[in-house]
Amino acid sequence: MWLSKKMAGDLRREPTAEVARMTGSSTAQGSGEYRDFALAAPWGIAYMPPDAARAVLVNSTEGMVCAGAVVEETALEPGELLLFSQGGARIYLKNSGEVVINGQVFAAEEGE
Numbered sequence: 001m002w003l004s005k006k007m008a009g010d011l012r013r014e015p016t017a018e019v020a021r022m023t024g025s026s027t028a029q030g031s032g033e034y035r036d037f038a039l040a041a042p043w044g045i046a047y048m049p050p051d052a053a054r055a056v057l058v059n060s061t062e063g064m065v066c067a068g069a070v071v072e073e074t075a076l077e078p079g080e081l082l083l084f085s086q087g088g089a090r091i092y093l094k095n096s097g098e099v100v101i102n103g104q105v106f107a108a109e110e111g112e
Contacts, residue, residue, distance in 0.1 A: 016058060016059045017056060017057065017058045017059070017067075018030045018031060018056075018057050019054050019055070019056055019057075019070060020034060020054070020055055020057050021052055021053070021054060021055070022049045022050065022051055022052060022053045022054075022055050022069075023051060024051065025048060028055050028057060028066070030057065034057055034064050037057060037063065037064035037065055037066050038062075038063070038064075038065045038066070039065075039066045040065050040066065040067050040068070041068065049066065049069045050086045053069045053070075054069060054070040055068070055069050055070075056068055056069070056070065077094075077095055079095050080092070080093060080094055080095055081093040088102075089102060090102055090103075096108065097109075
């Protein structure tokens with residue numbers, strides 16, 4: 001009986017991830033206030049979520065890490081990629097092979 005209760009108690013741990021609102025360059029407010037956390041991204045991509053962005057914070061063995069921001073609704077198709085900044089710059093890689101940079105369309109090269 002004691003072992004069953006002990007095992008069940010171990011299953012009810014604190015959440016290891018939380019969505020929090022960014023309140024500064026490295027601060028966010030969720031169930032508590034988080035400061036000075038690391039930002040994780042694919043290699044070669046650097047980012048800083050803007051104020052009010054909904055950031056995904058994850059507990060790690062080295063402290064809190066921002067794993068990214070929640071993406072608001074987009075019209076992307078599966079397999080497409082959109083890079084954008086708060087200032088309005090956009091690079092859209094479409095499944096058709098087209099690249100759209102700030103509204104200017106670059107057609108895919110023939111034979112690719």
